[in-house]
Amino acid sequence: MQQRLPDDTGLAKADIQPLSSSAVMSDARNTMPHPVARAIRTIQQANTSKEQYEALLDAAEILAISASVTAAALLQRRIGGSAAHTDESNERSLSMLRSSLLAGGGATFGTWTNWLGSLRPLAASHPDVVPGLPNALHSDGRATGLIDHLNTLRTERNRAAHGDRPQSAGESDLRVEEIRPHLEHALMKAEFLTQSPWLLTVSCSYQPRTQTFDVVAHNAMGDHPDFERREFSWTSPVANEVFYVLTSEGPVTLSPFVASLFCPQCQQMEVCYAARADKRTGPAILKSFARGHTVHSADLGDEIRSLPDHRRGTTR
Secondary structure, three states, X not given: OOOOOOOOOOOOOOOOOOHHHOHHHHHHHHHOEHHHHHHHHHHHHOOOHHHHHHHHXXXXXXXXXXXXXXXXXXXXXXXXXXXXXXXXXXXXHHHHHHHHHHXXXXXXXXXXXXXXXXXXXXXXXXXXXXXXXXXXXOOOOOOOOHHHHHHHHHXXXXXXXXXXXXXXXXXXXXXXXXXXXXXXXXXXXXXXXXXXXXXXXXXXXXXOOOOEEEEEEEEOEXXXXXXXXXXXXXXXXXXOOOEEEEEOOEEEEOOOOEEEEEEOOOOEEEEEEEEEEOOOOOOEEXXXXXXXXXEEEHHHHHHHHOOOEXXXXXXX
């Protein structure tokens, strides 16, 4: 990120630029995973303070989800690998997320922030599992962490959801002024997401001569709706039309947490995140990041149920 605001005490005192020209947000639009970048674009293009207020809260939840699903994918990679990399704390963390997705109400803003916050001990003891996460979650007497800012924004979202929304343009201005620095700080704390790019695969073909796989993928970073095409040569195959996180060790699947699915309401493909599934059978219910529309997927329902269930002592 380019701009650095005071990390703690200067939240309310910072020299505030118009949202449309915020350097932190403009940088996020270019470097963050597409759902986050698109949400930030909506903030910067909002015409009224009421629209800005609602867009800030939407972006905060999308940031919490994006950070959580990226971390979950990287934890799942270790469990899916060799026994030497399997760690009980990874399994326990994924089991917690599985339980939330299979609960009746499914995952909420609070689910994602609470789960991400629960990773603090794991991030501190195993900083290589999700590079950059220990710094993002670190919080002490001098500095506030990502979770602190997200929780402040979540509290404001709950306040609005329970009927206490701004009633005038002036009140909207004040609310925006109060919560905007928290989102900007959260974006800076979540900088690790810029180093873990999301890809949406297009095709994968085996090359017998080199015993590698030629992969075409779309770079799902930044706010532009037309993803940039990228080409790779990898030693392992990947599925088509599936989201992956690109790491220094290769691609890591974001399934079942993120998927590209056809939305019947929008009549187009949408980037969706897992919201809930039944404990025993049936499709997963996903929601589009862009509009919150509901999309069902039978395959992802099975994938969610196959996540580690620590209570039963099973890992797959």
